[in-house]
Amino acid sequence: MLIVNGVSQGQQPVGLNTDNYLPASSILFNPAAAFTSPFAVDINVASIDALAYNNLAFANHLSLLSLAFGQANGMEVTYGSPETIRAFSDISLQGPSAVIRYSDFSFGLITQVRSAASLITDVVPPNLDFNKILEDSLYQFPASRFAGLNWSEAGVHFGFSKKASKNLQVSIGANLKYMIGSDGISAITSQPLDFIKHSEESTMSFDRVIMRYGYTSGFGEDIQHKITQFGSRGSGFGTDIGFMISGGQGAAAYSWKAGVSLMDAGFISFSNDVQRYHIQTDTAVTVTQQEFNTLISADDFTALAAGAIEGKGTMTAESGPLKIWLPAALSFQGEVAVSEQFYLNAAVVQRMPLADQQVQRPNSVTLTPRFESRWWSAGIPLDLNDYHKLQVGGFFRFGPAVVGTDNLAAAIIPSKFEGADIYFGLHFFFSDIQSGGAYKSGSLGCPKFR
Numbered sequence: 001m002l003i004v005n006g007v008s009q010g011q012q013p014v015g016l017n018t019d020n021y022l023p024a025s026s027i028l029f030n031p032a033a034a035f036t037s038p039f040a041v042d043i044n045v046a047s048i049d050a051l052a053y054n055n056l057a058f059a060n061h062l063s064l065l066s067l068a069f070g071q072a073n074g075m076e077v078t079y080g081s082p083e084t085i086r087a088f089s090d091i092s093l094q095g096p097s098a099v100i101r102y103s104d105f106s107f108g109l110i111t112q113v114r115s116a117a118s119l120i121t122d123v124v125p126p127n128l129d130f131n132k133i134l135e136d137s138l139y140q141f142p143a144s145r146f147a148g149l150n151w152s153e154a155g156v157h158f159g160f161s162k163k164a165s166k167n168l169q170v171s172i173g174a175n176l177k178y179m180i181g182s183d184g185i186s187a188i189t190s191q192p193l194d195f196i197k198h199s200e201e202s203t204m205s206f207d208r209v210i211m212r213y214g215y216t217s218g219f220g221e222d223i224q225h226k227i228t229q230f231g232s233r234g235s236g237f238g239t240d241i242g243f244m245i246s247g248g249q250g251a252a253a254y255s256w257k258a259g260v261s262l263m264d265a266g267f268i269s270f271s272n273d274v275q276r277y278h279i280q281t282d283t284a285v286t287v288t289q290q291e292f293n294t295l296i297s298a299d300d301f302t303a304l305a306a307g308a309i310e311g312k313g314t315m316t317a318e319s320g321p322l323k324i325w326l327p328a329a330l331s332f333q334g335e336v337a338v339s340e341q342f343y344l345n346a347a348v349v350q351r352m353p354l355a356d357q358q359v360q361r362p363n364s365v366t367l368t369p370r371f372e373s374r375w376w377s378a379g380i381p382l383d384l385n386d387y388h389k390l391q392v393g394g395f396f397r398f399g400p401a402v403v404g405t406d407n408l409a410a411a412i413i414p415s416k417f418e419g420a421d422i423y424f425g426l427h428f429f430f431s432d433i434q435s436g437g438a439y440k441s442g443s444l445g446c447p448k449f450r
Helices: 031-036 064-068 289-293 298-309 408-412
Strands: 039-054 057-062 077-079 084-094 097-102 105-123 138-141 144-165 168-189 193-197 203-207 210-216 234-250 253-270 274-281 285-288 313-318 322-325 329-337 342-351 364-372 376-379 382-385 389-392 394-398 401-405 415-417 419-431
Touching: 031 097, 031 105, 031 144, 031 168, 031 234, 031 253, 064 408, 105 168, 144 234, 168 253, 168 322, 203 289, 210 322, 274 298, 285 289, 285 298, 298 313, 389 408, 401 408, 408 415, 408 419
Parallel strands: none
Antiparallel strands: 039 084, 039 097, 039 419, 057 077, 057 415, 084 105, 097 105, 105 144, 138 193, 144 168, 168 210, 168 234, 193 203, 203 285, 210 274, 234 253, 253 322, 253 329, 274 313, 329 342, 342 364, 364 376, 364 382, 376 394, 382 389, 394 401, 401 419
């Protein structure tokens, strides 16, 4: 059978992570999840997901659907007043991937191309209103951490499942991934910086700047045109590890299950075409507003900073590779089978800061009632996105197709638009041999379609 699906590594695509009929997707959320699927072979042909979210800037009367139909002309951006600024983006293209179960074991191959970025700040001073920056007034921008990565990955999956008792199944799994880094960028300000927007000569001044940043050449040119170009400027390793227990007649015929997983633990080290700098000002530096507003690349920023800081501080080029960590997270999952085809799932995703130079992902707490059968499934996830905003999503699978979003309002209803996500893709799977409706362990036999 063909199944359309997608894989998001930022905000979690609940319809794919929880559906037992999509193990090639669910192992990216918890590598032990392959054993709750009724299928022996699942092949992902291609899938795509796009996510963007922030809590600072939003547009009124806008949705993902209206954006798709080009109805964003004249869009006016308004700024909120968040306690801390958080912004995330993640685009994922999953290529040919597969999961095979045989007896108590699972094996798989994973390929993906991904692009992700994040910005997280410390507490924003209460007098900083981005809608109204007064001239000749002193403001502070909080310490911040920004990172972005473009990379591709190829990995292998292994899993093992065994009965611990008559009605208790224990499963473990891991994905080991080799990554090729196309481009990376990181910028860290270790303390708040002062800035003033001057009325005279349309200039801006900055003081108390302590900043470390680095980037590869792909971000050194026009970022808007180069961000999706993939080469090879670095490499690294990553892993996903999962553990799951389930109660019932078997792993795929459970009355309840609970799991914990570690996702995207790893880093990419860039050693080719890398620039790294350390900036520290002694007195205020001044640039024109035009120079600041027309920055479109890291090279432009480096040239502007070098000219502005001369004689007023230090700008030191640093040697060595640029190491950026993946958007690691720890997740806890639980699910009960309310009836034969109706489930209630809960999941918590907590980002894990492993280093200052790291892409982050949104936190989430999700509760999802789900109907699931061989030919179709549907659910309505209730998601507390980044512990900040409660939103309602939806997903639907029918025969060969599934489509979903974790924020229905942002997808289809023109409203306060802070970001959105949508996922879909293509799967091809074979059923396991069944005996009396139960999984027959240890045999693949001639596959048949379900």
